[in-house]
Structure formats: C-alpha cells, structure tokens
Amino acid sequence: MKIAVAGIGGTILLAGTLFVGAVISDKILGDAKGEIQEEAVQTQATAATQKIVYAPPSIEEVPDGPMKEDILYGYELVNNTHVAAEEYVGNQLSCTSCHAGAGYDEQASSLVGVMANYPQYIGRSGDIVTIEERINGCMVRSMNGKKFEANSDELEAMVAYFAYISEGVPIGAEREWAGTSNMKNVPVPDVANGEALYGQSCISCHAADGSGTGANTGPALWGENSFNDGAGMIRMSKMAGYIQNNMPIGASGTLTDQEASDLAAYILSQDRPEWANHDKDWPKGGRPNDIMDKEKREQVKNGTIDWEQVLSTN
Numbered sequence: 001m002k003i004a005v006a007g008i009g010g011t012i013l014l015a016g017t018l019f020v021g022a023v024i025s026d027k028i029l030g031d032a033k034g035e036i037q038e039e040a041v042q043t044q045a046t047a048a049t050q051k052i053v054y055a056p057p058s059i060e061e062v063p064d065g066p067m068k069e070d071i072l073y074g075y076e077l078v079n080n081t082h083v084a085a086e087e088y089v090g091n092q093l094s095c096t097s098c099h100a101g102a103g104y105d106e107q108a109s110s111l112v113g114v115m116a117n118y119p120q121y122i123g124r125s126g127d128i129v130t131i132e133e134r135i136n137g138c139m140v141r142s143m144n145g146k147k148f149e150a151n152s153d154e155l156e157a158m159v160a161y162f163a164y165i166s167e168g169v170p171i172g173a174e175r176e177w178a179g180t181s182n183m184k185n186v187p188v189p190d191v192a193n194g195e196a197l198y199g200q201s202c203i204s205c206h207a208a209d210g211s212g213t214g215a216n217t218g219p220a221l222w223g224e225n226s227f228n229d230g231a232g233m234i235r236m237s238k239m240a241g242y243i244q245n246n247m248p249i250g251a252s253g254t255l256t257d258q259e260a261s262d263l264a265a266y267i268l269s270q271d272r273p274e275w276a277n278h279d280k281d282w283p284k285g286g287r288p289n290d291i292m293d294k295e296k297r298e299q300v301k302n303g304t305i306d307w308e309q310v311l312s313t314n
Helices: 002-049 068-079 131-140 153-164 191-201 236-246 257-268 294-302
Strands: 120-122 127-129
Touching (some): 068 153, 127 131, 131 153, 191 257, 236 257
Antiparallel strands (some): 120 127
C-alpha cells in the first residue's frame, strides 16, 4: 500500500524536477538548443492556461489494481474524516463539511484536480508546501486535531485519492471550478442582522447554538466541535464568499454581499477553539486583517471592533 502511494507523489515530484532541470539546462546551452528551450517554455505556458473539462473519474469505478484499496480508503477518510481518522481529529467535522461530496461537488470548493496545484507557495506558511503538508495543515486547523505521520497509511491514502480525482488535470492547468469561495470586497457587516438571518435560514441544519446536526449534513459552525481560529475559513472574506456561493442548500447564490457578510460576522464572532501558533503564521509578512481571532471576537462582543480596518486588506 505505502509503496504504491508514495510512488504517485514521488513520480509527480520527480517529473517536476526533471522538467525544471531540462529547462535550465537548455537555457545554459543557449543558441545551440534555442529551439528546444522555446518549445519547453511554450509547453509550460500551455499547461498553465489550458482549460480543462470537469470530468473526474467515478469513485464507483476505481479500476482493480494495487492502488484501488488506497483510493477507496482515501475517499472514506475525506468523506468521514472525524470517524475514519478519529484519533487525529479534534472536532466533529470531515473534509466533506466544506468540500461537498468528498470534493466531487463542482460547486462547493471542489477538490477535483487539486494535485495540479501542488507543490505551491502559501503565504501563511511562508514556504512552498506539498500536498501532504497541505493535508496536515487542514488536520491541525480545520479539524483542530493533529498531523498524520509521514508515510502513514492515512496520509498516503488521501494522496492516492486526490491523485485519482485529479486524473486528466495537468500541473498548472486552469481549474475554473476551483477557488471561487472568496469575496473580494466585503461590506461592513451588521452582526445583529446576521444573527436574525441565521435564525431564519441556518438553524435547521446547523442548530441554534451552532453545534450542527452532522459533519456532512450541517457541520458545527462554532463551539468546541468546529474549526479553530487558525483555519482559512476564519477570514471574513473566505467565510462570506463560501456562504454566498454555497448557502442556503438548494438556493445558493441568492444571498446579497451584505447578507453574506452579516452572516459571516455573526458566525465568526462566536467562541471556537483557538489556534496556538498565530505568531508563527505569515512569517514573511502580509498577514490579512480579516482573520477573526479571539481578540476580534471580543471586540465584536464589546462593540469596539473597527470593521473598516478589519476589512481593509480584502
């Protein structure tokens, strides 16, 4: 199991290394291989701009072979994380809580083709991050738990699953279905109106106290069983964008920017687990102002928050 999955990651990294090495070598050789260099650059540019049709392989039709067991286990880990990886998860959420259908849902932060994005530079980490590191980042933040051990069955199975649902999506390709849950210009919120909206439309799935009704039916939005305040969803721009693009179920896209902002502010002003390493995030600067940490939650409660300043970098 481990050898097969490690092979996927190793192949991808090796292929990337060889490709970069080839381009550098051609450049050094100069005019003697000018045509090859130009072709390599054109190939890279084509991959970066190529538009791919959303057509992931079915989880019901995983082909027999050495990878099948890992892929199916990876699917289970993504779809029911808090159960399948209980010892690593510190709340009652699963990957599906945000990435509907274990990442298959095209409209809800889809993970199809995610392997095409990694390795990538992430400002919050201040470094280039591999897919394994990104998974573990979610485990300690969104899942408020702990990292998978390197080469563990769980980590390798998740990578195998992501590789499977990324088939046909070349590295650098444009995934039009990805990266839509972000509101660029978040209006100054009315928290009281957000509370009223929550009571009207959200409690049937997420409960009046935000504790939720199930990881994949109505995940906890605050409290001890929700994500901690180091998760990406703790930002106003991310939460407002996600709400507008995905909620309410069956009527997504019907909320105005203002309504989505009001709801995001209400949800993110509630108590939740605290991330212990805020001081280590954004080591190279650029920390966003709209991270709703404990200090800002307290400011909302005592009426001293400066929303204009919080939203100034969005």
